[in-house]
Amino acid sequence: MSEDLRARVLAYLEKVDKVKSKDIAAALGEKKSDVDKVVKELAKEGKVEFLYIGTSYVKLVK
């Protein structure tokens, strides 16, 4: 599940500039806590970064 979700999260992030992980979860029809875990792993690997603009956004590292 995690590998599949990783790929889907990365694919979704390709389509947007920045997004809240809550909205990723809604768009993919997944639980937010599962998306949070995947995003956290991707951030540790340097594939995504967080932006803090009032709230926390996620975006791909380009």
Next chain:
Amino acid sequence: MAELKTPLLDQLTTGPWPSFVADMKRLVDRKPTVADVLAQLELSYEEKKGHWKHGGIVGVMGYGGGVIGRYSDMPEKFPNVAEFHTMRINQPSGWFYTTKALRDLMKIWDKYGSGLTNMHGSTGDIILLGTVTDNLQPAFDEFSDLGWDLGGSGSDLRTPSCCVGPARCECACIDTLDLCYDLTQEFQDELHRPMWPYKFKIKISGCANDCVASIARADFAIIGTWRDDLKIDQEAVREYVNSGFDIQGVVIDKCPTKCLTWTGSELVLDGSNCVRCMHCINKMPKALRPGDDKGATILVGGKATILQSAFLGWVIVPFMKLEKPYDELKDLLRNIWEWWDEHGKVRERIGELIYRKGMRVFLKDLGMDPLPQMVFRPRANPYFFWWPEEVNQG
């Protein structure tokens, strides 16, 4: 520098108590920032109007919280406080420091900031008042090198705090210090990444004396308690009485559920009616002790809120054993956060959300059973509202 004249502030130094004005004036020669803080405050006293602006996105790399941007709305008049940001440092559990740790911390703050602190803020963190944007990262790097971390600010998990617990208190029913540290480590992401509707505070008290006032100030209060009967040393009770202690007036009559009786030679407990309020233990600490089966009561939703009135925490788990790795507690927290994040409005705290949607919705969504201990206030009507699917309409 022009002479600093603060006649209104100076009045505060004439009272019987130590004054922050006198303290700050000692720093004025060394720190121009402090002179401008005082001058701006004096102006505020004259005009009866504040001159601080919150806001602006300032912080350190990788963190969304921990720094509060603060600016003067009169930078041309008070250039040294044009930027006056606050840094929050995560305090150690129970606020235990070595003097060396404090000196090292203050040395860094003297180098990069105004030298002013607020030890401690309401949440519990070490509040360092007043630095400029360019100094935030170097100051944080030095704090970090010494093992300090930023606390929470904004819509994130605020720095968890706890009472001194078993380190100094014989009433502690749980290891508040370990639990506070463990939760802080476990929820680093939630602490440093503001992504919720609003702030969320966890406070941990070792017993019902609630020395950190968790029931009133925490969205999630953990209060130590026990499940079996309190322990009575009858010989010690008799010593209290023989030395003139008014056991009837001070203990028996004050017991909120009248579960104690003094026979003249023995203290008798009706354990099933004890509400573990700690009053008798506080009055006779040498004779009474919490029971052996210790754990905690979990309450949710305390704090003076913006949208609704002030709330005390509401019991959601009457008793939970709290032992490492605290999985049951962490799962409960994660479930609450998920529900709050899904349903909460902007700046709506968990207590307000439960108030708005109802405790029964909260419990149902979290898969928890309603329990008698969850009483919000004495019932005013005899009706029970069934869920439609629970009603047998045949």
